[in-house]
Amino acid sequence: MAKRLIPLLDRVLIEKIIPPSKSVGGVLLPESATASQLNTGKVVAVGAGGRTRDGAVIPTAVKEGDTVLLPEYGGSQIKLDDKEYVLFRDDDILGVLKD
Numbered sequence: 001m002a003k004r005l006i007p008l009l010d011r012v013l014i015e016k017i018i019p020p021s022k023s024v025g026g027v028l029l030p031e032s033a034t035a036s037q038l039n040t041g042k043v044v045a046v047g048a049g050g051r052t053r054d055g056a057v058i059p060t061a062v063k064e065g066d067t068v069l070l071p072e073y074g075g076s077q078i079k080l081d082d083k084e085y086v087l088f089r090d091d092d093i094l095g096v097l098k099d
Contacts, residue, residue: 005080010050010060010090014041014068014075015083039070040097044085060090069094 007013017040043066050058062068071094075086 005045005078005085007045007047007087009047010058011047012043012060012062012068012088012090012093013045013078014070014086014088015044016041016070016086017067039072040067041070041086042067047090050090062090062093062096067097069097 005013043062043064046060046062046064048057049060052058070086070088071092074092075088078085078087
């Protein structure tokens with residue numbers, strides 16, 4: 001049975017992007033070459049947004065499918081259906097990466 005997690009409030013569910021350990025030609029890449037790419041992830045699910053004191057909804061800054069830059073530490077590790085995800089608050093995400 002497949003599980004789907006829908007984050008609450010301003011939380012964002014992210015699947016971290018693991019850089020390839022081999023090049024296209026089959027050469028093994030050292031960890032130092034891939035270390036700069038470890039803090040990126042793809043947004044899988046987004047909560048409805050935070051609330052102000054008046055009860056108005058503040059929408060999240062990211063949407064499903066965005067590639068985001070993450071802080072080095074933080075987030076809550078979650079495992080669903082043998083896949084690992086990280087749950088961050090919207091304001092913890094450092095930025096959105098555009099192609």
